[in-house]
Amino acid sequence: MGRPPCCDKEGIKKGPWTPEEDIILVSYIQEHGPGNWRSVPINTGLMRCSKSCRLRWTNYLRPGIKRGNFTPHEEGIIVHLQSLLGNRWAAIASYLPQRTDNDIKNYWNTHLKKKLANANSNSNRHPIFADAATFPSATGSHTTSSSNPEVTYTHQMQAIARRSPFADCPSSSYASSMDNISKLLNDFMKTTSPSPPPLEHYDAGCYDVKPAVDVSNPLLSFDRMSGTGAVELDCFDVHQQQQPAFMDQYGGYGDDSKQLMNQGPPPLSSIEKWLFDEAAAEQVADLMDLSDGCCSVPMMF
DNA sequence: AACCACTCCAACCGCAACTTC
DNA sequence: AGAAGTTGCGGTTGGAGTGGT
Incomplete structure (x- = not known):
């Protein structure tokens, strides 16, 4: 279209974000x-382009982001989905709600690609490298027609992601970004008045959210990842009567996904079974550890 | 201590899809 | 219908951090 990029404007700040900007x-x-x-x-006066703001939010500040090392299970999921979908990081990230597409992409490029390259050279062609082209979504095209089997599959994947068991609360071995921001806000409030409202309902590590105080504020009112109590969370549970309010705003699930939600879960396919199977993931982890180069991961299709 | 090579990840860029008018 | 504007995605890069010499 020939339109200049938004970030080319004069006075737009680039580079790392400061705590104040956050x-x-x-x-x-x-x-x-x-x-x-x-x-x-x-509206904020931030000297950043809209794209930069969105990226900062989705990749770093957004609640529920898990940082730190990937578990072997997560690795297995990424490896398998990458073999199926190609470099469709956003789709892969939908299986790992706590990880951003950027994180997964980085992890793939810096860790998994090397591991798999080594593993591949040791074991020739492993089933994990099964030809992705045989799978409908491997083309990477985007359409919106629900009659398109490719889209249907994508929707199924999104529905699967919603009931993903990986949404459980992680260990506290990583520092939550929102925890950091919460601290920043608290410090900020000590020195500034009037101050922005505190992120008081974010707990460290995972967002062990207390019962919402301000239900009109989606950021304060979502219950997730406590791993305890009745909400047990499951914002990814399609069987729940009430869809978590934050999902559309914070998880990116749109109308099509809601439709699927109302229709109930799609049948559990072999890929889902495999993805949710810890043992299978461990097998992938074993493979990538190059223990003996043996081919132990089951072929799914 | 200084230098260099390497790793990792936050952020940028360009493009395509989508939405609005 | 199509131009203009906005959003989302994937590839790439810059630079801080780290380890080796």
Whole structure:
């Protein structure tokens, strides 16, 4: 279209975000919710382009992001899905709600690709490298027609992701980004008045959210990842009567996904069974550890 | 201590899809 | 219908951190 990139404008700041900028962005989103990124820099005074704000939010500040080492199970999921879907990181990330597509992409490029290259050279052609082209979504095309089997499959994947068991609370071995921001906000509030509202309902590590105080604020009111109590969470449980309110705003599931949600879960396919099978993931982990180069991962299709 | 090579990841860029008018 | 504007995605890169010499 020949339109100049938004970030080429004069006075737009680039580079790493400062804690102050993070606070401003989080405060704004806490109040207004994510979306309408165009208005974010205008309304906040941030000297950042809308794209940069969105990226900062989705890749770093967004609640529920898990940081730190990937588990062998997560590795297995990524490896398998990459073999099926190709480099469709957003689709792969939908299976790992706590990981961002950027994180998964980085992890693939810096760790898994090397591991698999080594493993592949040791074991020739392993079933894990099964030809992705045989799978409908491997083409990487995007359409919106629900009659398209490719899209149907994608929707099934999204539904699968919603009931993913991987949404359980991680160990506290990693530092939550929102925990950091919460601390920043608290420090900020000590020195500033008037201050943005505190992120008081974020707990460290995983977001062990207390019963919502302000239900009108989706950021404060979602219950997730406690791993305890009645909410046991499952914001990814399609069997739940009530869809978590934050899902659309924070998880990116759109109308099509809601439709699927209402239709109930798709039948459990072999890939789902495999993905949710810890033993299979361990097999992938074993493979990547190059223990003996033996081919032990089951062929799925 | 200084230098270099390497790793890792946050952020940028360009493009395509999508939405609005 | 199509131009203009917005959002999302994947590839790439810059630079901070780290380890080796």
